Amino acid sequence: MAQRVLDVLQRERPAAIVEVGSYVGDEMAVVERDQLLDVMTLLRDHPELKMNMLSDVTCVDYLGQEPRFEVVYILYSIPHKHRVRVKVRIGEAPEDCWVPAVANLWYSANWGEREAWDMYGVRFEGHPDPRRILMYEEFVGHPLRKDYPQNARQPLIRRPDAPTTDDQTTRLAESSHDRRVS
Amino acid sequence: MNKTIAQNAAETYDAKGRQAGEGVLSPTLAAFAEEAERLPTDELIVNMGPSHPAMHGTVRIVMRIDGETIKDGDVQIGYLHRGFEKESEAATYTQIFPYVDRLNYVSPLLNNTAFAMTVEKLLGLTGRIPERAEYIRVIVGEISRVCDHLTCITASLAELGGLTTFFWGNRAREHLWELLEDVSGARLTHSYCRIGGVAWDLTRDFEPKCREKLAKVRHLISDTRKLVEKNRIFLDRMEGVGYISAEDAISYGITGPCLRGCGVDYDVRKDHPYSVYDHFDWDVPIADGCDNLARYLVRIEEMEQSMRIVEQALVQIPPGPVIVDDPLIALPAKREVYNSIEGMIAHFKHIMDGLRVPPGEAYCYTEGGNGELGFYIVADGSGRPYKNRCRPPCFYTTAALRQMILGANIADVVPIFGSLNMIGGECER
Numbered sequence: 001m002a003q004r005v006l007d008v009l010q011r012e013r014p015a016a017i018v019e020v021g022s023y024v025g026d027e028m029a030v031v032e033r034d035q036l037l038d039v040m041t042l043l044r045d046h047p048e049l050k051m052n053m054l055s056d057v058t059c060v061d062y063l064g065q066e067p068r069f070e071v072v073y074i075l076y077s078i079p080h081k082h083r084v085r086v087k088v089r090i091g092e093a094p095e096d097c098w099v100p101a102v103a104n105l106w107y108s109a110n111w112g113e114r115e116a117w118d119m120y121g122v123r124f125e126g127h128p129d130p131r132r133i134l135m136y137e138e139f140v141g142h143p144l145r146k147d148y149p150q151n152a153r154q155p156l157i158r159r160p161d162a163p164t165t166d167d168q169t170t171r172l173a174e175s176s177h178d179r180r181v182s
Numbered sequence: 183m184n185k186t187i188a189q190n191a192a193e194t195y196d197a198k199g200r201q202a203g204e205g206v207l208s209p210t211l212a213a214f215a216e217e218a219e220r221l222p223t224d225e226l227i228v229n230m231g232p233s234h235p236a237m238h239g240t241v242r243i244v245m246r247i248d249g250e251t252i253k254d255g256d257v258q259i260g261y262l263h264r265g266f267e268k269e270s271e272a273a274t275y276t277q278i279f280p281y282v283d284r285l286n287y288v289s290p291l292l293n294n295t296a297f298a299m300t301v302e303k304l305l306g307l308t309g310r311i312p313e314r315a316e317y318i319r320v321i322v323g324e325i326s327r328v329c330d331h332l333t334c335i336t337a338s339l340a341e342l343g344g345l346t347t348f349f350w351g352n353r354a355r356e357h358l359w360e361l362l363e364d365v366s367g368a369r370l371t372h373s374y375c376r377i378g379g380v381a382w383d384l385t386r387d388f389e390p391k392c393r394e395k396l397a398k399v400r401h402l403i404s405d406t407r408k409l410v411e412k413n414r415i416f417l418d419r420m421e422g423v424g425y426i427s428a429e430d431a432i433s434y435g436i437t438g439p440c441l442r443g444c445g446v447d448y449d450v451r452k453d454h455p456y457s458v459y460d461h462f463d464w465d466v467p468i469a470d471g472c473d474n475l476a477r478y479l480v481r482i483e484e485m486e487q488s489m490r491i492v493e494q495a496l497v498q499i500p501p502g503p504v505i506v507d508d509p510l511i512a513l514p515a516k517r518e519v520y521n522s523i524e525g526m527i528a529h530f531k532h533i534m535d536g537l538r539v540p541p542g543e544a545y546c547y548t549e550g551g552n553g554e555l556g557f558y559i560v561a562d563g564s565g566r567p568y569k570n571r572c573r574p575p576c577f578y579t580t581a582a583l584r585q586m587i588l589g590a591n592i593a594d595v596v597p598i599f600g601s602l603n604m605i606g607g608e609c610e611r
Contacts, residue, residue: 052433055554056571074573107430107434
C-alpha cells in the first residue's frame with residue numbers, strides 16, 4: 001500500500017535514498033542525512049504523498065555497529081491513508097551524532113526530537129528548543145543508549161556546569177519584564 | 183474593551199458606594215480607583231503543578247501571565263518517567279505485559295492488545311489468531327475505552343464543580359471494572375492478553391452480566407448528560423475554550439477524540455480495520471468545534487458507539503479456542519505444567535528464555551483510548567526486544583497544550599487540560 005510512497009521517493013529523489021525495504025507490511029526508506037530536510041519537505045508537500053502527520057520520532061542504538069544510531073521518523077498521511085518509516089543512519093562520534101531538525105515542518109517533531117535527544121543523545125541541529133524533556137537537566141548521560149546500565153541510579157545533584165531545572169522557569173522570565181524572578 | 187478601574191467601578195457602584203447600574207463614585211472609592219490606576223503593573227511568572235489537583239498525574243506548567251491572561255506557557259513533563267523502554271529491553275516479551283498495563287492505566291486492555299498485536303505482526307501471526315480471541319479482545323478493549331472516556335469526562339466535570347457527575351461517572355466505571363475483574367482477575371492492571379490470544383475464556387455468565395452493566399452505565403451517562411449539557415456554567419467553560427485548528431492538530435500529531443473534535447475523520451479502527459472491527463456496524467463520531475465542548479461531545483458519543491460494538495460482539499462471538507495452538511508461542515496450560523514434565527519444561531523455557539521473535543522491526547498501531555497507540559519493536563532474534571518503543575498519544579496531545587492555553591485565562595487551563603485526558607503513565611512512560 002505504501003509501496004507507492006517509495007516509488008515516488010525513488011523517482012523524485014533517487015540520489016537521496018540509500019535503501020528502501022518492506023517487512024511484514026511496513027515500508028521504510030533510509031535517507032542520506034544531507035538530504036533529509038529536502039526529502040521530508042517532499043514527503044509533506046508532494047500531492048501524491050501528503051504526509052501531514054509525523055506520528056513519532058525515535059532512535060535505535062545499534063551499539064558495536066557502524067554507524068551506531070538510526071533515527072526513525074514514522075510518517076502518516078491522513079488524506080491518502082498511507083504510512084512510511086524514514087530512517088537516517090548516523091555515527092557515534094560527537095561531531096557526527098546529529099541530524100537536521102524537522103521541527104519546522106511538523107509541530108510534533110518539537111517534542112519528539114527533544115525526547116530522542118534526551119534518551120539517545122542525538123543532536124537535532126536547528127531545533128528551536130533543544131532541552132531535555134523526560135529527564136532533569138542535571139542528568140548525566142542518555143539513559144536509552146545501550147551502554148547506559150539498566151540499574152544505574154542517579155540522584156538529583158546540583159551541578160555548577162549544567163543548567164538547573166529551575167532555570168527553565170526563568171527562561172520565560174528572560175523575555176518578560178518581571179523583576180521578581182531573577 | 184480595556185476600561186480603566188475607575189470606569190469599571192463607576193459602572194458598578196452608585197454614589198454611596200452601593201452596587202447599581204450607574205452613578206458617580208463616592209469620594210473614597212474615586213480616590214482609591216485613581217490610586218490603583220497609578221500602581222505599576224507587571225507580568226508575572228506562575229507555576230501550576232507538578233503537584234496540583236488539576237494536573238492529572240504530575241505535569242508542571244510555567245506560565246507568564248498578565249493579569250488573568252496567559253502570555254506564554256511552558257509545559258514540562260517527565261515527573262512520572264519510569265523507564266518503560268529501558269525495562270522492556272531487559273524483559274522477555276511475556277514479561278512486558280504488566281509494564282504495558284501501567285502505561286495508560288485507565289484502559290490497560292487496549293495497551294495489552296496493541297503490544298500483543300505488534301509482536302504477532304513480527305511473528306507473522308496477524309490474521310491467524312483464533313476468532314474468539316479477537317472478539318474477546320474487542321469486547322474487553324471497548325469496555326476499557328468506555329472506562330477511559332468516563333474517567334476523562336467526569337474528572338474534568340468535577341474540576342468544573344460538578345462533583346455529582348464525578349460520583350456517577352465513577353459508579354459507572356466501577357460497574358465496568360467489576361466486569362473486567364470477573365474476566366481477568368484484576369481490577370485495574372489486567373494483563374489479560376497474551377501473544378497469540380488471551381489468557382483464558384470469558385466467564386460463563388459474562389454475557390447477561392455485561393448487558394446488565396451496560397444498561398446501568400447507559401443510564402448513568404444519560405443522567406450526566408441531562409445534568410450538564412444545558413448548564414450555563416458548563417457551556418461557558420467549554421464552548422470556544424481551548425481552540426486548536428484541524429491543521430495544527432494534525433501537525434501536532436494529535437489523534438483520537440481530540441483530533442475528531444477538530445472535525446478530522448481519522449479513527450484507526452475504521453481507516454485501517456484491525457482485529458475484527460470490520461464485522462460491526464458502528465460510526466465514528468466527529469465534532470467540528472475544535473474546542474473543549476467538541477472533545478467532550480466526541481467522547482460521550484464514542485462511549486455509546488463502543489457499547490454498540492460490545493453488544494454486537496456478544497451476539498457474534500463464535501465458540502472455539504482463545505489462544506493459538508502453537509507451543510512455541512502460547513504458554514502451556516497450567517494443568518500440563520503441574521502434571522507433566524514436558525509441560526513444565528515448556529513453561530520454564532517460555533518464562534526464562536522468552537518466545538523467539540525473528541529479527542526484524544515492525545510498527546503496529548491501534549486506536550487507544552486517547553488516539554493512535556502504536557508500538558515500534560526492533561527484534562534481534564532473542565526472547566527480548568532489542569527496542570520497544572511506545573508511540574504515546576498523550577505525549578503529542580500534551581505538546582499542543584501550550585498553544586491551546588495561549589491567550590486564555592488561568593482558570594481555563596483546568597478544563598482545557600482536563601479535556602485532553604493526559605494520562606501521566608503513558609505520556610512519560
